[in-house]
Structure formats: structure tokens, C-alpha cells
Amino acid sequence: MPLRSINLHLVSDSTGETLNSIARATLARFEDHHVIHHRWSLIRSRLQLDRVLEGLQHEPGPVLFTLVDRSLRHALEEICERLGVPCLSVLDQTMELLQSQIGAQAKEKRAAQHVMDADYFRRIDAMHYVLAHDDGQGTAGIAEADVCLVGVSRSSKTPTCFYLANRGIKAANVPIVPHAALPPELDNPRCPVVGLTIETAALIEIRRHRLRLIGADGVRQDTSDYIDPDSVKAEILQARRLCTAHGWPVIDVTRRSIEETAATVLQLMEAWHARRGQAEAEAQRPAS
Template sequence: MRERLAIYCNVHLVSDATGETLAGVMRATCAQFDNILPVEHSYFLVRSARQLERVIKEIEEAPGIVMFTLSNLEHRALLEDACKAMDMPCVAVLDPVLDITSRYLGQELNHRVGAARKLNAEYFKRIDALDFAMYHDDGQQHIELSEADVILVGVSRTSKTPTSVYLAHRGVKAANVPMVPGVPLPPELFAKDRPLVVGLLISADRLIHIRRNRLVAMKETRAGSYTDEEDVRREVMDAQKLFEREGWPTVDVSRRSIEETAAAVLNLLAEHREP
């Protein structure tokens, strides 16, 4: 059977803010199509007609799909008219959601540029959570583990750090503690008043594959017990036994993305917080 060739597609992302929403929507959309490789053209913090004119010129030179989030009505009209003249598909990705919300609430939109990035208590909460995640990464400052919202525990290469950082962006203070053979875990993990502890599980075969790839990337030739099949399987089994003995909820990260792992942890945290 012949392998299907990849299809390249220009995607222009135009935003008057940081463009994070657009990037997320674009990648989620393209993931639903096989063999589609988007060529991303990003134009962020576009807040003047002159900037927009330069954007339109680049769109004309590389035809493709145009996705935008622009609050200024004149700029929206300018971009939409230009795309219509070029027969270019153009979509305001938030319009359907904003329209439904506006009608449900019975309120008009404020059309403030960058309103989603307004500095408020929630913003500073996320910054604090990110600082906490960095300060308590990989078992550091375990005396302060009681201040965490959640503690992730797992053997090496179970995505503890990136999951902690992702949770921090959701305003969750996440610490992570590695399970290292022969090294005792901090006693704070077993205190009665400890925060929620979540064990990160992974299949031995998947873990061996990840660790070997990491060593190759680091051009490291000495592997030892880090990738030895028997040792790795023992590590995984010991972790599972510990989680079961302590009654800690677990998340299997073997085939999960960071986002999926974080979502599962957030669900466990919501259950934990219920009275």
C-alpha cells in the first residue's frame, strides 16, 4: 500500500494579542486531518492599520487559510474585505462562542484589545504557581511540600516537570518528587495533613524506550540500570506497589500527552476538594 504524501498548507494567524488562542485552535484543527502539515505564519500584537496592511501583503504572497482574533471592528473589516477580494478563506475563530455567550447573557461585547490578558488576581495566581513549580521541581524544597495543591510522584521520565508547569499555567501549585532507587522519599509525602498526592504510572516498555532515546539525544553511552530491562521493570513495579499501599490515585502517562495528564490530575484535584 502506497504511503500518502504529506500536504503542506499555509495558515495565517492574525491577532491583536499574544495569539495563544489562535495557535491552540489551529493545531487542534490540523490534528484532525491525516498527512496535513501546516506552515504557520504568525502575526501577533497587530494593533494598527499599517501593521495589518503588511500582514495582508504577506497573506497575498502565501495563499492559505486565515484565522484571526481582532477586537478592533475596523481592522476586522479591513482583513475580511482583503481576504474576500483574494478569495481567501478567513475565519474569526472566537465569533461563534462570543455570539452565543453574548445572546445568553444579554450583553454586548466590550471589544477591548487584549482583555483576556488583563492583570488580575487570577493572573498573579498563575505566576505564583509557576514560581512554586520551578522552586519545587524534582524533589527540591520538600519541607514546603505541604504548601502544594498537588504533589506528583513517579520514576524518572514520567513527565513530572512538564506536567507541573502546565498545571501552574492553570493556577495550580504542583510540586513533583522523583522516585530514585535506593533514595528514600521525603517524610512529608506521608504526613496526615499532606496535599493530594498523585502517582504517575508508565509501562516498563514505554519507559525503556523513552530513556534510551534520551541517552541517544544526550550522546551518552553509559546506561547502566537506567535502561536495563530488569531494573526498569523493578522500578515500575515498586512504584505501583507504593501507590497502591498508600492509596494514592494514579495516572498512567504511557500514551498520554502532557495536556491529557494534566487534565486527569485536575479532575482528581476537583474530586479531592469536594466536601
């Protein structure tokens, strides 16, 4: 089947994150496609919408939109009908379902999810925390963490922590270094600890790429323990044994995206708190 190319217009009165996520999730299921994205964000006036309409006339294609203002919605729908291109408000069905269940009408409020409330400042605080406690820094602050990730160098601890911070999670990360002791704060941690592991070949490739990026010309890539296959394999094995000895769950990140790893970390955090809550409840029960 020949590769089909289409224009896809994403029109939002906010940042466009919702539309981008929906488009990414749906287009991932089409293997042979070429989609030209036209992103129109912060469309909040008729003048701004006119730029969208001009773009549609020059490069017509399906439109996904999230517009709260009724006059802007109608104007966009009218031009799409005139051009003969499909147009869809991606949140309408979900909104209608929730309105019927909640029994209240949704407010016409732009960017309702982007407000500077307590949740927003919690995410900012978590981001500052990750910066201050990345790669074993500020180990005394692990006592304030919501979760601590451990693993060998280049096992995606840092990007996973930043992703979690965007969810308001204070995530510390501590590297497991051969022949180096873990910080004493992990002897009896007050938060769940999760290990990240990765297959040897994948880790070596990531580390080789890292060396090329930093211009490590002085490191002989055939002899350095950092990328020597036997040394790396032993390093990964030792890290896994360490996690097992402490009873820490381990996630293999080899074929996982950062989003998938973070989702699993959140599940493990919930399980940890559930076990802890159950243990505390049992401890408080009077002896029969």
C-alpha cells in the same frame, strides 16, 4: 489522494495563542495535509495590517482571525473578498451565544485574557513554586502544595508540574527512588498525591535518550540499573505498589500527552477535595 498544500494565515491583535490552539486542534484531524502557517500577532494598527495584506497577496490562503478593532476587521475582510480567500473570525459565534445568554454586550477589549490581575500573579507564583520544589527539592514546602506528583525518574513529573503551574496550580514532585524512603511530609499529606507510571520499554527508551543527551559515556547501557530492563521493571512495580499502599491514584503516562496527564490530575484533585469536603461535612453533623 495526493497531498494538498495550503497557506493558513492566523491574524491576531494579541499573542495568537487562541488561534494557534484552534488551528492545532482542528488540523490534528487531517492525516494527509501540508499546511504552511503564517502567524501574524499583535496586529493593532493599519500599518501592521498592511504587512498582513501584502503577505496574503503573495501567498493567498484561508484566514482565521481575532481582531477587536472594527476598522481592521473590515479592511481584512475586504482584501480577503477581493482575493477570493475565505476569512473567519473564530470567536464571533461563541461571543454571540454568550451575549444572548448573559444579556450584555461584550466589550471591545484587546487581549482581555492577558491582564496582570490576581490570576496572572497566581500563575507566576505557582511557576516559582514548581522551580523551588522540583524533583524532591524543598520537601518541607509540600505543605503549601496544591498537589504532589510522585513517580520514578523520567516519568514526566516535571513537565506536568510546569503545565499545571501555568494553570495556577502549585505542584510539587517527588521521585520514587529504589531503596530510598519518601519524605515524611507525604506520611499525612495536606494535598492530593498522584502517582505517575509508564511502561518499561517506553521508560528505557526515554532514559537512553537522556543518557545520550548528557553524554553519559561512562555508563554501560547494557548493565546500568537505570536502563536494565529487569531493574526498570522492578522499579516501576515497586513504585506502583507504594502508591497502592498509600491509596494514591496512579496515571499511566505512556501514551498520554502532558496536557492529557495534567487534565487527569485536575480531575483527581477535584475528586479528592470533594471527598474531603464530604467527610468534613459528615464529621460536623450532630449525632442522632
